Amino acid sequence: MWERVNAEQPVAGHRISAWWQVMRGRDPQEAHRASTPLELFFDLCFVVAVAQAAVQLHHALAEGHWAAGLAGYAAVFFAIWWAWMNFTWFASAYDTDDVPYRLLTLLQMGGVLVLAAGVAPAFQRYDFTVVVIGYVIMRVAMIAQWLRAAAEHPEGRAAALRYAAGIAVVQLGWIARLWAPGTWAWITFLVLVAAELAVPAWAESRGRRTNWHPEHIVERYGLFTIIVLGEVILATFTAVQSSLAERGLSSSLLLIAVGGLALVFGLWWIYFTGPAARLPTLRVALSWGYGHYVVFAAIAALGAGLEAAVDTAGHHAHLSEHAAALTVAIPVVIVLGVLAALHLMTGAGTVGHPLLVAAGAVVVLALTWSPPVLGLGGAVLAMGLVLAATLTANLVVSIRRHAAVRA
Incomplete structure (x- = not known):
């Protein structure tokens, strides 16, 4: 019978030890902290997206379309890297490796595969619809993780809520950008990238810092x-x-x-x-x-x-x-x-x-x-x-x- 465990510093392992472990935060001084099998599996899904971006860049370079190819590559790779980075830092602080955590990670893995499916249209027709859908799926899962951390870890609640709010607002911007015409599509892209990069600095700007290792x-x-x-x-x-x-x-x-x-x-x-x-x-x-x-x-x-x-x-x-x-x-x-x-x-x-x-x-x-x-x-x-x-x-x-x- 699965049970709820109230552990101050739950340790992720190779199997699920409980249905639900309270997300108290990991010890940033924990000895011998290594990547978990779930993190490695998560990375493998990103291999697909990276491969798709590299393949499309190769085609653009071989055809002599340098400027368009590099611009599309930079945009798509940012989405891939930023989603990976956000999960990595969150997992370093709050990896409980219980069922809800694994299912939300699965949702993010599904999102990166959707993103990968949209790489070719983004390069060939400048249609970023599928890329944005996949990206937003990953980010919504990340919002859910931060909200859970806010609910279960009072000491880190303020930062967790700032992360959740900041990510949510920026995702609305990415969705609205799909209707941005011409030059505005790239202007709004740069603005939203700056907003994404600013969220962690803002969230960690005051109060207790997130316990990443x-x-x-x-x-x-x-x-x-x-x-x-x-x-x-x-x-x-x-x-x-x-x-x-x-x-x-x-x-x-x-x-x-x-x-x-x-x-x-x-x-x-x-x-x-x-x-x-x-x-x-x-x-x-x-x-x-x-x-x-x-x-x-x-x-x-x-x-x-x-x-x-x-x-x-x-x-x-x-x-x-x-x-x-x-x-x-x-x-x-x-x-x-x-x-x-x-x-x-x-x-x-x-x-x-x-x-x-x-x-x-x-x-x-x-x-x-x-x-x-x-x-x-x-x-x-x-x-x-x-x-x-x-x-x-x-x-x-x-x-x-x-x-x-x-x-």
Whole structure:
């Protein structure tokens, strides 16, 4: 018989321990706090949406529709990332893992699949109706979670009610935006994005802060980074496999595949080497969390860029080799720059000196002009080697600095 449990700090596990556990809030100092199976399952549903956004960006880039493709991609990826981020931070503070919690999480998972179904119409016809429906489904479930937290956790009630109210008001704005004409559609989009980003800062602005767990948050972001990197590998593999089936193996195709793998592995190494991020204040935590929108979006865009490079090498894209090289280089440069800023902000990572990162980024960009000499495949491989050299230089400087401090 399921029972209600009144636990001050309920611990999520691999099974449901009760029908309903009172949502008192998790201990932000809880030892060995790890992602739950439900959180990992939740992330897998977001893989579908990220894949759809990357596929549509690939098609736009291959057709030479840069501006429209990037604008649509940025808009869709924001919806994906923001819904994921909000669930992640809420779960870090209030994960009870009981039946109501799991069912509301299921509703959010359904919402992201609806959103994923609307990605193609958003890119092809600028019809965001299905995307908004999926997004609102996820956000309504999030409102219900915050209202439950407000009802069952008196100490955090004020912040929880502000979250619920802020999210609800913004969702009305997203629905109304569906009727915004022409230029107003993008103006209202930017206004609503700003409103979404402002809600957490407003909700946490006074009173008791939500009990999110810093180490748990860092782990969750790391896991999603791995998921997005895996999506890049899958997209590149699919493009290479299709090219092999149609035209057989070529030196350019082989070099793009090797260079792409080197870039993905290098970005993984940069992200996961060095001390873990420290989030001592709300300002640092929000800046670090918000900065990952660019990191996640750029990494996923790298997969689209590598696919476009494969298409260009096989003469199946309306891109010059220089333009195709740019689709690979620009995401890499963006990730390098943003990760460097985030690592310096939080004392994490492998940034030995910002100038080393900047030098690596400049050389990667310069290599976009090298296809007439190296070929497109050679240019992509060279980018991978430059990223490896940038990582190595930063590691050497960091190790020497730490050794000097210990001495």
